[in-house]
Amino acid sequence: MNSYTPQTQDIMFILEDVLHASQQISEMQVFKDVDSDLLNQVLEEASKFVKNQIAPLNQIGDEQGAQLKDGVVTMPPGFKVAYESFWQSGWASLSTAEQDGGQSLPVVLDSVLYEWLSAANHGWTMAPGLLHGAYECIKNYASQELKDIYLSKVGTGEWLATMCLTEPHAGSDLGLVSTRATPFLDSQYLIRGTKIFISGGEHDLTENIIHLVLARLPDAPPGPKGLSLFLVPKYYPDSTKSKVYCERIEEKMGIHASPTCVLRFDDAKGYLIGEEGRGLNAMFVMMNAARLHVALQGVGLLDASWQKANAYARERTQMRAPKLVGEKSASADLIIEHPAIKRKLDTQRAWIDGSRVLAYQTGLYLDIAKYHPNSARCEFAKVWCSLITPVLKATCTEQGFNGASECLQVFGGHGYIREWGIEQNVRDARIAMIYEGTNEIQAIDLLMRKVLGDRGLGLSTIIDELSLSLNNSIPNQQIVLSMFEKLQEISKAAIQVNELKGGAVTLSWISGDYLRLTAIAFLSWAWSRIEATTHLNTERWGGGAKALKAWVQPEFNMRYNIIKEQFEIL
Numbered sequence: 316m317n318s319y320t321p322q323t324q325d326i327m328f329i330l331e332d333v334l335h336a337s338q339q340i341s342e343m344q345v346f347k348d349v350d351s352d353l354l355n356q357v358l359e360e361a362s363k364f365v366k367n368q369i370a371p372l373n374q375i376g377d378e379q380g381a382q383l384k385d386g387v388v389t390m391p392p393g394f395k396v397a398y399e400s401f402w403q404s405g406w407a408s409l410s411t412a413e414q415d416g417g418q419s420l421p422v423v424l425d426s427v428l429y430e431w432l433s434a435a436n437h438g439w440t441m442a443p444g445l446l447h448g449a450y451e452c453i454k455n456y457a458s459q460e461l462k463d464i465y466l467s468k469v470g471t472g473e474w475l476a477t478m479c480l481t482e483p484h485a486g487s488d489l490g491l492v493s494t495r496a497t498p499f500l501d502s503q504y505l506i507r508g509t510k511i512f513i514s515g516g517e518h519d520l521t522e523n524i525i526h527l528v529l530a531r532l533p534d535a536p537p538g539p540k541g542l543s544l545f546l547v548p549k550y551y552p553d554s555t556k557s558k559v560y561c562e563r564i565e566e567k568m569g570i571h572a573s574p575t576c577v578l579r580f581d582d583a584k585g586y587l588i589g590e591e592g593r594g595l596n597a598m599f600v601m602m603n604a605a606r607l608h609v610a611l612q613g614v615g616l617l618d619a620s621w622q623k624a625n626a627y628a629r630e631r632t633q634m635r636a637p638k639l640v641g642e643k644s645a646s647a648d649l650i651i652e653h654p655a656i657k658r659k660l661d662t663q664r665a666w667i668d669g670s671r672v673l674a675y676q677t678g679l680y681l682d683i684a685k686y687h688p689n690s691a692r693c694e695f696a697k698v699w700c701s702l703i704t705p706v707l708k709a710t711c712t713e714q715g716f717n718g719a720s721e722c723l724q725v726f727g728g729h730g731y732i733r734e735w736g737i738e739q740n741v742r743d744a745r746i747a748m749i750y751e752g753t754n755e756i757q758a759i760d761l762l763m764r765k766v767l768g769d770r771g772l773g774l775s776t777i778i779d780e781l782s783l784s785l786n787n788s789i790p791n792q793q794i795v796l797s798m799f800e801k802l803q804e805i806s807k808a809a810i811q812v813n814e815l816k817g818g819a820v821t822l823s824w825i826s827g828d829y830l831r832l833t834a835i836a837f838l839s840w841a842w843s844r845i846e847a848t849t850h851l852n853t854e855r856w857g858g859g860a861k862a863l864k865a866w867v868q869p870e871f872n873m874r875y876n877i878i879k880e881q882f883e884i885l
Contacts, residue, residue, distance in 0.1 A: 319370045319435040319619045321362040325855075326427055327355055329671050332848045339679050340421050343686040349421060357409075357420065361428050364406060368397050370435035376572030377438065377739050381518065383564045388517040388574045394439055398520045407443055407472025411450060415470040423678035429608050430674075434615030437743040438572025442475055442515050444608055448601035449476035449527060456589035456597040457546065464552060465525055475521045478601055479510040479528040479578065487756055489529065489595065490538040494580065496530035496545055505582040506530050506547055509562075512750070516576030517561035524549040526559060526578070527601065528585060529594050536592075544594035545585035558583040569742030602751060607677055609751045610707035613715025614670045616744040617722075621663045623737050624722035627729075628656055656725055661858035662866065663718045665842065668859055670711050672841035677703055695780065698773040702765045703837070705757035710834040712747035713754060719744045758826040761833065767813050767822075771806045774833075778803060781840050784847075792843050794868065798836040801875055805832065808882050821885045825878045832874040839867055 330336040337351040376391040383389075401407055410425045411417020425447060432440040450470045453462060468474040485491035494508025506528055510516075517524070526547040535541030550556055558581040565575040589597040628651035635645070636652040650656045680696035687693050719740045723730035730737045748754050766774055778799045785792040809829070812818040842863050845856060 319366070319373075319431075319622060321358075321365050321431040321434070323355065323358045323362050325668075326358060326671070327351075328848075328850070329668065329845075330354060330423070330427075330675060332850050333672055333844050334676055334679065336421075336423060336675070336679060339683065340423075342688070342692075343682060344688070345419065345686045346421055346682070354424065357424055358427060361406065361424075361431065364401075364404065365428075365431045365435045368400060369432060369439055372397060372439055372572075373436040373739075374736065376436060377569075377743075378571075380571035381564055381574035383517075383561065383574070386517070386561055388519065388561060388564060388576070390518055390520055390574075391572050394442075394572065395520050397439065398442060401443065402472030407446055408470055410447065411470040412454075415450070415454070416467040417470055421679070422681045423675050426607065426611055426675060426678035430611040430615040430618075430671075432615070433612040434619040436572070437612065437616060438570045440612075441570060441573035442518065442520055443472055444514070445476050445478055445601065445605060446470075446472055447608070448604035449478070449525065451604055452527060452544075452588065452597055452601040453546070455600055456544070458586075461546060461586055461588070465546065465548070468523070469525055473521065474523040474525055475515055475518070476525040476527060477513050477516055478598070478605070479513055479516075479526050480598070481512045482509060483511055487753060489542065492529050492531060492542055494528065494530040496532050496543060496585065497582075498532070499584065502587065504530075504532075504545055504585050504587065506545055506580040506585045507582050508580050510578045510580070512565070513576045513578050514573055514750075516574065516578045517564075518574055522550070527588065527598070528580065529598060530585075532591060539595055540592055542594040543591050544588040544597045546588050547580065547583050547585040551584070568745060569739070570746060605751050606704050606708045606757075607674065607681075609747050610670075610704075610711040611674055612747045613711035613713070613744065614667060614674060616715045616740055616747075617663055617711075617718040618667050620719040620722035620737060620740045620744075621660065621667060623735065623740070624663075624725040625651070625660055627735070628660060628725055650725070657858065658862060658865070659721050659725060661862035663714075663722060665859035665863040666714045666718055666838075668845060668856070669838040669841040669863070670707070670714070672844060673703060673837055674707055674711070677707065695776065698776055702761070702773050702777060705752075705761045705765065706830060706834050706837065708751065709748075709754040709757040709761075709830055710838075712744070715747055716741065716744040755827065758830040759823060762809065762822060762826045762829045763819075766806055766829075767810060770810050771803075774806055775803065781837075785840075785843060791846060791864075795836070795839045795843050798839055798871055801871075802832060802836050805829070805875065805878055808879075812882050812885060815885060817885060821881055825881050828874045828877050832871060832878065835867055835871045835874070839863070839871075 331351055340346045340349050372393045379391045381388050381390055408417035409420045410422045413419045453466050469476050482492055496504040496506050499505050528545045528547050529542050530545055531541050547557055560579045562577045562579050631650050632647040633650050636648040680699045684693050684696035723737045723741055726735055726737055729735055785796050787793050787796055
């Protein structure tokens with residue numbers, strides 16, 4: 316019961332039948348050789364790798380965890396061998412450019428892979444989780460000299476990378492970062508300071524670790540604009556070790572297999588990435604890539620929880636379930652036959668599948684924004700990724716945790732003990748609501764920056780585009796159109812409220828409700844796409860559709876009324 320099996324058929328249904336992914340991909344010359352058969356082939360092989368090599372290590376990783384001794388971190392048994400197989404087989408470099416040692420495949424394949432990896436073994440997946448973002452950061456901002464040394468090593472996964480932002484006094488407020496960078500010689504800098512909560516800050520998976528560190532130059536102004544980004548390797552090209560020390564690894568609620576480190580930079584030699592004082596510009600390339608992966612962690616962990624709970628519900632008998640008139644009743648029925656349990660499981664299924672539609676489309680748009688020959692398509696893709704990423708990060712991770720808890724409930728008392736593995740999912744899922752920008756920050760980012768920043772233009776552009784695929788004469792699609800209309804209404808009201816005295820306080824107060832309102836509307840659109848496909852297996856997907864309808868409108872209306880009431884009070 317403590318294992319996870321990727322379902323390639325379900326993924327291909329969403330990619331091809333719902334999103335027509337291969338058609339979207341074929342519009343980009345860089346992917347001219349990528350078709351549906353290749354997508355399926357890659358995912359079939361990825362499924363085997365995840366199931367056979369990563370999932371079996373989940374329990375021992377949780378029970379034994381990473382170990383620190385004399386400044387050296389040793390990973391749980393089997394982790395190093397699995398990671399070597401991972402990068403040497405090319406899984407770390409699916410979307411890396413060929414000239415950098417990769418396979419130049421669409422980002423959406425990378426998205427599916429990391430969803431599966433997180434579902435199978437969240438602790439192990441933390442190690443390569445930042446590779447794609449670190450690769451993009453170095454590729455876009457580092458000097459050619461640094462690229463020559465580090466780009467392909469990170470791009471292929473031969474060397475792992477970290478993102479060193481947080482300090483004891485500076486978490487979400489990066490403007491408080493006090494780590495110092497002192498100019499040295501030959502364009503080098505000495506980095507001094509302490510960073511905390513550094514995932515994979517020290518380990519034995521790879522020969523080298525590349526730290527990307529936010530620090531402040533001596534004459535830098537206070538606040539975020541004074542931050543610069545530096546590359547500090549664990550080992551330099553001449554094999555000397557840098558003065559970066561792991562002081563401890565945190566004892567955590569979950570992801571025990573991932574060493575969350577306190578790192579001390581003791582005048583460690585580093586190299587500038589990008590321009591002085593523009594470190595956040597370079598770092599956000601890394602963070603935005605990470606946020607989609609974190610959203611998919613929530614989806615993956617929810618799917619893993621659902622798989623466990625669904626299997627248990629189909630073998631455990633308890634009490635007599637309510638029956639339709641004329642149906643025979645046994646002395647005890649499978650708990651899947653009890654409506655309360657069926658509703659729990661179908662609701663999580665609705666979240667999983669709807670979230671996948673939105674997340675995979677975002678993965679497709681990341682490539683469209685870079686490679687599509689039509690400039691209008693590129694711009695639309697950029698708007699989508701900017702606006703939808705915070706929605707996905709917040710809602711998928713919240714549901715990953717809450718849904719895992721609901722799945723634990725299916726097990727009753729057995730879910731609370733370690734034997735069944737479901738309690739680990741709950742513990743592991745909780746962190747995703749916090750790191751890579753807390754969910755509260757995602758809500759503020761969505762409303763205050765993304766929507767108010769362009770006075771709702773981006774949101775309107777997306778809604779107008781999605782509405783073209785909806786038919787007002789079809790009841791379910793009519794509901795989605797109505798949600799879009801109300802979301803537009805609330806957004807326009809928010810623009811007006813922002814101009815009032817005290818408006819910013821009110822908008823921050825309701826930002827979480829606004830994000831949830833947005834998420835429900837887009838999730839409903841995603842399910843309208845699922846239901847519209849001519850190849851829909853109603854036995855497989857019908858329960859999710861029914862569960863979605865049971866809660867989506869009531870919650871949407873509740874959030875809508877909460878926001879309206881706050882606006883009226885102001």
